[in-house]
Amino acid sequence: MKNEETSQKSEAEWKQQLSPEQYYVLREKGTERPFSGKLLMNKEKGVYKCAGCGAVLFTSDSKFDSHCGWPSFDREIAEGKIREHKDTSHGMIRTEITCAKCGGHLGHVFDDGPTETGLRYCVNSLSLEFTKAP
Template structure:
């Protein structure tokens, strides 16, 4: 998924319905990507966030594959494919970072438990 720019089937990801407080990291390099406070249910079938932890945590790539014009998002540290960002998210950013669960590792903020997507 992270290396071949794949997409997991919608509504199948292990972290889609995770509601615990914590941080979502890159599965490959463990760089922090998203805080749980920015996660929301977009109804698209993949974990969705409205903001990354920092500008440096995400790399943006123009994606013209499959006859569409999209913006691919990659880990800013190791360049692993994460998903895509769309301009239809909630405020305050108006963006929807649509991320493959299989690209993420979640670390629980209370007990430190880690869950691979």
């Protein structure tokens, strides 16, 4: 089911709003090259927002270095901010994660995280914007 914001924007509007790289990841379910993302090594305190709609998705407190090549988090900022979908592409069964507000592709979630949640939200930097804490 599409949400309100996704259904109100045309693909032309998304292409105008997003960079070609962001469009590829957020709207076409692409993946940035590992270890290439601008937020991979970010250690500042703040929040991570969806680059498509600005919804706050993660905090810096939930970010950890998973050595997988993409920013990783152990929990979403609040329940319902992220949707999960079965992904059978590339000959694997994975769980895709999307922004609950705009439907933008973020990455995947895995059950091999090192914290008490046991989760690793593996997210493309191109799907995110960072706002530093005041």
